[in-house]
Amino acid sequence: MVGTWDSGPFDNDSAADWCGGLNDADPAERLGIIRQTLAEVADHVGFLDDRLGVRAVAAAAVIVSQRPGAEALTSAYAPDFLVEGEALVVPEDVAALAVRALDRVVGDDSEWRELWEETGDAADALAVVGDLRTALAAAP
Known part of the structure; x- marks a missing residue:
């Protein structure tokens, strides 16, 4: 996949750009950006574009x-703000929204899934998303 260098949640151009935008946002707006990113994917009808999918994986x-x-x-x-140790208070409803978004990303009508299947590395990418989903679904 063009612009993708590994199967990690931040290992592609779209996710890295999204993370840069989140980092540069006013701290008071960051949770809203995450929520909007996840809701856009969780509630998406029709074929899900890869860029939306990778951003949802990064948000998760x-x-x-x-x-x-x-x-x-x-x-x-x-x-950067998270790598440097800043915290972000995330309400539990956002974790549930992230689970819904991840389920949509790995669903049948998803370009993210199609592209990973074409590379032959889908198992690695699906494992990354599965691990994120497991962590989100676990009680805090």
């Missing part, structure tokens, strides 16, 4: 990083 990874006991983000492409 950001939420997972803020769960109790989660590993700190270390990716050079994750939002």
Whole structure:
């Protein structure tokens, strides 16, 4: 896939750009950006564009990083404010929204899924999303 260098949640141009935008946003607006990104995917009707999918995966990874006991983000492409140790308070309803968005990303009518299947590396990418989903669905 063009602009993708690995199967991690931040390892593509669209996710890295989204993370940069989240990082540059006013801290008071960050949760709203995450919520909007996830809702756009969770509620999407019809064929889901890959760019929307990868941004939702990145948003879900950001939420997972803020769960109790989660590993700190270390990716050079994750939002800098989180890599540097800032916290983001994420209400539980946003985690549930992220689960719905991830389910949509890996669904049948998703360009994200189609593109990963074409590469032959779908198992790795699906495992990354599955791990995120498991972490989000677990009690905080």
